Amino acid sequence: MEMDKLVALCKRRGFLFQSSEIYGGLNGFWDYGPLGVELKRNVKEAWWRDMVAGHDDLATLPGAPGPYAMTGLDCAIIMHPQVWKCSGHYDLFHDYMVDCRESKKRYRYDQVQGRWVEAKGQRIFVAVPSGEKEDEQIEQRALKYFNLRAKHAEELHWDGPVVSLTTVKDFSQVLGPDAKELGTLTPPREFNLMFKTTVGALGGEEDVAFLRPETAQGIFVNFKNVIDSSRVRIPFGIAQMGKSFRNEITPRYFTFRSREFEQMEIEFFCHPRQSPEWYRYWRDRRYAWYVGLGLAGERLRLRDHSPEELSHYSCGTADIEYAFPFLAKGEFGELEGIAHRGDFDLRSHMEGKLVRKGNELVVEMGPDGKPRHKGSGKDLSYFDDQTRERYIPHVIEPSAGADRATLAFLCEAYCEDKVPDENGKLTERVVLRLHPRLAPIKAAVFPLVNKDGMPEIAQKLYRELKREFNVFYDDKGAVGRRYRRQDEAGTPYCFTIDGQTLQDNTVTIRDRDTLKQERLPLAEVAHRLHELLR
Numbered sequence: 121m122e123m124d125k126l127v128a129l130c131k132r133r134g135f136l137f138q139s140s141e142i143y144g145g146l147n148g149f150w151d152y153g154p155l156g157v158e159l160k161r162n163v164k165e166a167w168w169r170d171m172v173a174g175h176d177d178l179a180t181l182p183g184a185p186g187p188y189a190m191t192g193l194d195c196a197i198i199m200h201p202q203v204w205k206c207s208g209h210y211d212l213f214h215d216y217m218v219d220c221r222e223s224k225k226r227y228r229y230d231q232v233q234g235r236w237v238e239a240k241g242q243r244i245f246v247a248v249p250s251g252e253k254e255d256e257q258i259e260q261r262a263l264k265y266f267n268l269r270a271k272h273a274e275e276l277h278w279d280g281p282v283v284s285l286t287t288v289k290d291f292s293q294v295l296g297p298d299a300k301e302l303g304t305l306t307p308p309r310e311f312n313l314m315f316k317t318t319v320g321a322l323g324g325e326e327d328v329a330f331l332r333p334e335t336a337q338g339i340f341v342n343f344k345n346v347i348d349s350s351r352v353r354i355p356f357g358i359a360q361m362g363k364s365f366r367n368e369i370t371p372r373y374f375t376f377r378s379r380e381f382e383q384m385e386i387e388f389f390c391h392p393r394q395s396p397e398w399y400r401y402w403r404d405r406r407y408a409w410y411v412g413l414g415l416a417g418e419r420l421r422l423r424d425h426s427p428e429e430l431s432h433y434s435c436g437t438a439d440i441e442y443a444f445p446f447l448a449k450g451e452f453g454e455l456e457g458i459a460h461r462g463d464f465d466l467r468s469h470m471e472g473k474l475v476r477k478g479n480e481l482v483v484e485m486g487p488d489g490k491p492r493h494k495g496s497g498k499d500l501s502y503f504d505d506q507t508r509e510r511y512i513p514h515v516i517e518p519s520a521g522a523d524r525a526t527l528a529f530l531c532e533a534y535c536e537d538k539v540p541d542e543n544g545k546l547t548e549r550v551v552l553r554l555h556p557r558l559a560p561i562k563a564a565v566f567p568l569v570n571k572d573g574m575p576e577i578a579q580k581l582y583r584e585l586k587r588e589f590n591v592f593y594d595d596k597g598a599v600g601r602r603y604r605r606q607d608e609a610g611t612p613y614c615f616t617i618d619g620q621t622l623q624d625n626t627v628t629i630r631d632r633d634t635l636k637q638e639r640l641p642l643a644e645v646a647h648r649l650h651e652l653l654r
């Protein structure tokens with residue numbers, strides 16, 4: 121599937137628009153249109169239902185070490201600045217960037233790729249932003265730089281494969297991604313990804329606050345509140361979904377890397393001894409969730425991090441990744457990370473920002489011999505009144521992005537095929553094969569023609585269904601065209617009122633994927649739709 125086609129469909133049918141488009145847009149920000157808002161709501165609703173609201177805390181689910189409870193939370197986006205100092209985001213949440221003195225563009229250091237090449241007695245590193253067809257782009261840029269025609273491409277002597285700019289020590293021989301001359305890239309510099317804002321009218325340095333870059337910290341700082349107010353016992357999880365903000369250096373790939381996005385995060389608190397089992401449980405459970413909603417096959421994978429990749433506090437992390445069509449062949453993009461975080465977060469908010477010393481996590485000290493970032497001093501340990509044991513729980517964190525999941529479901533669903541029209545002739549159609557739970561519109565209702573009492577029956581059915589489902593009424597144009605319009609929106613079922621309805625009170629139901637049509641009594645439509653969407 122070509123990404124351009126999906127992007128065009130998203131705009132044409134109202135899934136996604138560039139933010140502030142009439143003013144030229146704002147890079148890294150997106151708006152969900154009428155269909156998009158329903159789709160994303162359904163993704164979030166499916167997550168909340170499956171993980172939180174519909175969770176059976178009396179049963180032991182397959183693969184789980186035992187029964188557990190789940191509860192939710194909805195925290196403020198702006199929190200006390202100390203939260204981000206103790207969590208490590210203030211000091212460590214940065215990417216490296218390089219600037220180009222010539223083009224004035226800025227790139228994420230690790231996202232610039234390139235290749236060494238020699239021609240006309242000169243050896244240079246030709247850089248491009250990482251992405252599709254890097255090889256071709258690099259060759260074209262090299263030809264241009266050396267002033268060679270395509271037919272003289274054999275004069276370019278390549279030295280090694282495409283590698284990251286991070287492998288290059290000296291930038292003097294680097295041709296930046298948008299530069300004409302060599303050596304225009306600055307050395308890499310740290311760039312904190314948190315958006316800053318000011319709280320209150322005075323606006324001094326001490327009033328600086330941050331927009332949260334993740335929802336997780338709101339859960340940790342409320343751990344005690346939840347325990348004290350809701351009678352949950354360990355093991356249990358707290359879930360939260362909501363907006364997060366990161367001032368990404370290079371937002372790109374449609375909504376994949378945005379500056380404002382939504383996360384769906386769970387912090388699962390358990391006894392340290394049981395934490396490896398819970399980690400495995402959540403890793404597998406979250407993978408199965410995506411499969412159940414339609415992502416499958418070789419495009420979805422669960423990848424365990426190698427020990428070198430693990431964060432300093434983590435004893436295990438896995439990513440659920442999807443082979444998005446905008447990535448180079450063989451590359452995958454992260455949908456969700458599942459991390460075993462030990463007691464790092466709760467301890468940080470008790471004691472202050474932690475650093476690793478050998479095998480231990482210790483409070484980081486400043487030059488004055490005091491903690492660099494002081495914790496809350498509150499006791500965030502847990503007392504198990506049955507075993508009479510007090511301990512700091514370990515945490516498993518499945519952290520997903522609602523926008524990335526939505527984008528993956530869209531990419532997976534997009535399909536072009538040929539279907540017979542009313543006269544049996546094969547015609548092209550675009551169809552979104554979204555899982556019925558995710559489809560923005562669950563069913564459409566059509567009167568075959570706008571006469572003979574058909575519209576009245578169709579409107580009655582529409583109103584009845586509308587009470588429970590998001591349904592759509594359409595009486596414009598040939599019925600075949602109406603089907604096509606619903607196929608593009610991903611609507612799984614269409615009900616048509618026709619001549620026979622007037623005689624025997626039956627309607628046709630047409631299935632988006634199989635194209636099968638069958639008749640069923642008008643009175644059974646709502647019940648059938650229930651069954652189909654379950």
Ligand code: ATP
Nearest residue numbers: 368376377378381383454455456457519520521524
């Ligand atoms: P990446 O390496 O792609 O920047 P990350 O490892 O920093 O992601 P996490 O901090 O683990 O991401 O965030 C959890 C989830 O939040 C990600 O798996 C992703 O789905 C989502 N997410 C993170 N950053 C963005 C973003 N800029 N735009 C959209 N979604 C994002």
